[in-house]
Amino acid sequence: MTPDPISSLMPLVYDELRRIAAGYIRRERPGQTLQATALVNEAFVRLASERPRPFANRQHFVAIAALSMRQILVQRARARKAAKRGGAPDRVTLDEGLVSAEPPGVDVLALDEALTRLAALDPEQARIVELRYFGGLTVEETAEVIGVSPATVKRQWAMARAWLKRAVDTAPDHGADASL
């Protein structure tokens, strides 16, 4: 009956992220966005002060946090899409308004779907993307979590990014949505 640690810790992280967000809404100006890195760090600091500490170590925590972020973003994107169903073509631009010179935003649903396909081909690459993009980890941190060299992470990351870019751009389902 001992639960699988990742499954049972997910709700914890998920909830902490949500609490942090609620805190931001209370304190900060509306429309402000939070970067994954900041969120994950804040959640870690808060959870690390818990006794007993629910996580084996930071790596353990970050892996779960990255997965949680991915799920949250996908869920919200789905909810938006459902709300707009039948309306204008849906596009979830996450980066919009953050830095105006930034390239156009990422279609989270297309990315999620592509990432799931990539995971079937190469679980390690998919994990690297999850940690780097949804968890906000640097190459070095990612290397530490996965237990490979930073050079390997860099190589894998470059390929995963290219593969995903192509997958997102050519995905038939997202032809309209993904033409950013």
Next chain:
Amino acid sequence: MTREQWERLKVLFSGALEQPAERRHEWLTLQAQGDEALVREAGALLDAHDTAAGFLEEPAVVDPADLAAVDELHTGTRIGSYEIEHEIGRGGMGVVYLARDLRLGRRVALKALPQLHDSNEALRERLRREARAAANIAHPTVATVYALEEVDGRLFIASEYIEGHSLRSEIESGRLEPRRAIAFAIDIVSGLCAAHDVRVVHRDLKPENVLITSSGSVKVVDFGIAHIDTINTRLTREGDVIGTPAYMAPEQLIGGTVDARVDIYAVGVILTEMLTGQHPLAPDRPSMPVSASEIAWRCIQTDPNARYQSARELLAALEGELANSNALPEPVPRARWWWEFHQAAVSSVYAAMVWPTWLARNVIGGQVGNAVFVTVLAAAIVAVTLRLHLWFTSRFYLAELGWARARATGWMLVSDAILASGLVVAGVLVGDARPALAVIEIAVAVGAATAFAVVEPATTRAAFGQTDRL
């Protein structure tokens, strides 16, 4: 693409990236050794790489409003055949809504389980299994699980909607009367027996998960599935002191193997809280009945083998305790303490008056002196004996006190009146010869009359809520 092809593609892609851009295609063709498809694939990837500048380079960003809105369902939302009315509770990720089952027209508690990623099939399957197991528990003190619904890939558990308040609010509004607390514990543990029989462990038993219906019966909610929230609710916001680890057995806290005995542990904590308002390990915990304290103590042993080994064993102990507690005195409320003090004080004064009256008899002398003394002595003996009898009954046979009072009241009225009269007569007769003695006799007579007329009804009313005299 096969595993082997993918591995070759990885090598080609990484190798080509290290070549100058204009030489990449040539290098690829050379390395691929005639595998045209592979060259095309690698070429396409390289092109994508070149146009991917900025893609995924910055970590994801999220609008806090989006993050906070995750999981919210609004009034009127349809979930399968259920229509959401409003949120009634939130335990970490699982949000509970009051909903209407449109097929059967009844109200249900609809628990929305965490939105799971498609890839998290293992957890999804576990939730399904646990909901199914929980649906097998049939017991009047367990909230019935009606259905497990999957709507748009999301899991919902529909269960009996219970109108009432939680045991938590009951504890917060003051300690429970021992027999009531033990009766609640018996209801909870009976439910545990039924659950453990079908191999469902609650794992997050706490006063919040025990509801008291408007008719006063107990319903344990969230069997088996509650632990999904366990870790969540354990986390407290800054400043919060109480969290669920208080109810978690040590083996559960350290992530060890968990079995039905973690529920036994939680019952020990809950029982102590009902009786004292405090956690069993709290340093300044008020005392509780010894035998109940022994039961609770055995429940919360660190070593699961030292606890009651089954809910049934614990149930037997609690039932024994309930039977005993019917014979035990209740803790003395403050008002009754004053009533007892009053009875004891009056008895002492009456007994003490025998001595001055003996002195008065010697002064008065003759038949009259003897008659006065014997009258006062007899009245004092009767009055004191009756009061001590009531005092003793209130301490040890509380249930019989009403009957004892009804019987004693008339006699006390008579004996008090005779005593007071005897003292007045003694005071008057002794008056000229021994003024000090006379004053004492008469003063006590007046005092006794006042106490009987004013003080006794007041303490009696405070202690028993009645105005009749003792």
